[in-house]
Amino acid sequence: IARRVREAAKQLGYSVNYAASALRSDVTKTIGLVIPSATEPFSAQLLDEIEPTIDTESQQLLLGIGATQEAQAERIESLANRHVDGLIVVPAAGADLAGTLNQYANTLPIVQICGRQTAPRVSVVGIDENAAMEAIVKHxxxxGIAxxxxxxxxxxxxESAELFAxxxxxxxxxxLATSExxxxxxxxxxxxxxxxxxRLFNGPLVQPEAVVCADDAIAFGVMVAFDALGIRVPEDVLVVGYHDSAIxxxxxxxxxxxxxxxxxxxxxCLRLLASGPAGGAAETAAAPGGSVRAPRVMLAPQLIVRDSSVFRR
Known part of the structure; x- marks a missing residue:
């Protein structure tokens, strides 16, 4: 139905004035998304998935990009001032956005993707890093490596600290053995x-039989080095990446x-935004002391096994 409505509007030369609509309603049909980078694999894949989904629901996606805590705080403030209906935030590495998010979380539905839940009224949708690493090590x-x-x-x-632990x-x-x-x-x-x-494979007598990398880009660099050193993958060393990017x-x-x-x-994320501020937690669950704790949803990733980690000796 939404597609037919858009086609009819296009034929009639009609376009939506979201600013004018906002004056007549509390709903602006806009969702804000703040990410650290548009090219980093996780953010890029998230953007590829969320944009068409929001478009299908006849909403508009407003994007803010900031690689630092300060930049992201500015993007959040800007989107909130535009009266978006909901806000999704992927924190930059090392960014503590609790103070900024708490300013708006009482009235604006906000979902944080990954990271520690530091703002109690901000819902979190994250990756189960424990399940991810267990799948890697088990594989x-x-x-038969040691x-x-x-x-x-x-x-x-x-996420880096959690995966490391x-x-x-x-x-x-x-x-299995490892070394500091x-x-x-x-x-x-x-x-x-x-x-x-x-450094690891050009000299030391004791070398690991596998290398697990926190990103596919790191893994690619490892494989380039192995090629230069005459080390075969997977015959000599297994390699595993993270994020399943195009690499x-x-x-x-x-x-x-x-x-x-x-x-x-x-x-x-969209379900929690639709539930209202704090993911609807204010109506269903109160944390100790009478304060509200928004939902935290952890999702298991999938290990995609390819040739680089299957031993052929």
Whole structure:
């Protein structure tokens, strides 16, 4: 029906004036989205999923991009002042947006994607990082390896710290060895992966049998370094990435990677926004002390197994 209405409006030369509509109603038919970057894999895939979904519901997506806490706070304020019907925020690495979000959370439905829930009236839809890392380590253990390294993301990121901790937990659970010298935080770039792999595999006598990376870009850099060193993937070393970006499907061999459930993420975000401020928690559940705690929804990702992590000896 929505498609036919838009086609008829187009034929008649009609266009919606959302500003005028807002003067006549509390509803503006707009959703705000704040992301750290439009090119970073997670944000880019989220944007690809959410834009057509919102368009199908005859709403408009207003986008704010900010790579720092200060920039994101400005984007949030700007979108709130435009009277969006709801706001979705993906915090930048190290950003603490609790103060900014709390300013608007009493009257504006807000959903944060990933990160720690620091604003009690802001709903959170996140990735179950524990399930993700367990799937990775379990898969590696099934390949018969004895050791693995982990190239984590930015240490200021809540997700990076959580994945780093769960990596060590599951390595112990499955009886696999690792080393402090193998596991480092750093940028999610090809260059970082290349440099780390050259350091780990160009000299030391004891080397890991697998490398787990917090991003596909890091994993690609690792594979470039291995090619330069004459190390074969997967015959000599297994490699696993994260985010299942386009890189994972174009490397040789193709890269095993973790895929976030973007369709479910978007669905949950829109459901919580439609429930009103605090995801409707004010009507259903009160936290100790009488304060309201908005919902926190954790979704399990999927490990997409490809050639880079299946041993062929």
């Amino acid at each position: 590696l253990a099934e390949q 050791s693995a390294a982990y190239m984590a993301g930015n240490e200021l990121s809540f 769960t990596f060590h937990t599951h390595m112990r659970t499955y009886g 010298n193998w596991n480092q935080f750093g940028e999610r770039t090809v260059q970082r992966g290349f440099d780390c792999a050259m 994972a499907r174009t490397t040789m061999p193709r890269l095993t990677s973790v895929r976030a459930p973007f369709e479910r993420i978007v669905s949950e």
